[in-house]
Amino acid sequence: MPLAMTTQNASKSASKRDTGGRRQSRSERTRQKIKDAAIRLLDRQNYFELTISEICREAGVATGGFYFHYEKKADLIEELVREHNTGFWSSLMISLDYRDLYSAVFSASAALVKAYFEAPGLVRCFNQLAMVDRVFVKLWEDHATEWASRLVVMVDPGARAVHESNAYRLLAFADLLLFDLCIEKEPALVAAAGSVEEVTENLAVLWYRALIGKSPPPGRLALPNRQLNV
């Protein structure tokens, strides 16, 4: 997009801003409309195939309006992904407030399941970007490393078998399983997985077992069907 247009819009908006707060909030509303439209489209569409004109059509915003807020598609997407990530990682870190490993792992499983079920488009987009851009891999790595190191510290001395590398790696396992379930929607997996509650619990059970080599105490399992527990 020509730079001239951005500059022009910028100066126009500067003069609008001088007239009072109302105009500025309209501009914020437009920005939000663009973001919401992109999230909706990403739920059904591949990031690489998504075009700016589609986003504008969905948002009911002129193309010029888009370029006023963002220089290019990637800028919008990066903002969305970062916002979603911030929410996800903070809910994952909350899992570390629990004092016992199973509760922590269950809470982490719930946070991951929620992120995937609530905004599958954004999560897929993040995964696609991580495939082509190290910046996104780094974002994941930094948070996952912090989470894993804190999980390991929290574990009681009786469960020393847990080590940080597996804690870190198993986050990637949960991530890929949910990717196949919520984004690829692999029919066989969807059929086997059951409800959201079942997915959350079964994932937590497998995660816990892989970490310390024991099943969680049966009393800890909420669902009546404890099929994965021997």
Next chain:
Amino acid sequence: MAKSAGALEKVGRSAEERGGENKGERTRARIRSAFCELLAHKSFAAITISDICRTADITVGGFYFHFPNQDALLDEVIGEYGDDLGVALDAAMAVKGTDQARSICAALVCAYQDCNGLARTFQQLRRTRSEYAARWRAITDPRIVRLAAILARERPDLSAPKAAFLAHALITMVVSQLDLTFVYDRSRTLTTATALTKNLTLLWRRMAECPSP
């Protein structure tokens, strides 16, 4: 163009059947190995036909004589990689008893390690293009069904959907760990095939066979 490439393939194949090897066939093989060589260091999207021609030491015309476009070449090499992976998984699953988990883990480690660029490319493609997602499923689905049947036999307490879920989870676990090492190139992950296989087998057994406390 596509037609002539198809015709040539037939010629090439019959030459192969006779045990001979003609120039066209050698060129085709050179193109394929040059492409795989490039994939080991570069993303498929960043590779151009002139890169391939330079590496294979052939002309651009020579490339187009064998393949209508770069996607056709990608399609062919990934297709073969996928077939090989399927065969390796079947062989590993035919192993009986306690060694089965290790065999399956080892087969997957081998598929990633020996064809690093192809393994990474396939994982990238299956996340970005739906036709490759379907291909990946065509390879893994039948093996997961088979694994689920084995798990259900060994563990009569598991319901059929739970055996299927567990089978899916086990394969996904191995793939996710290999992605960490080979796709995302994370420095802190295990690198030797032996260490990888050992850790994967441990995680597999813990997930699949954990006794109650």
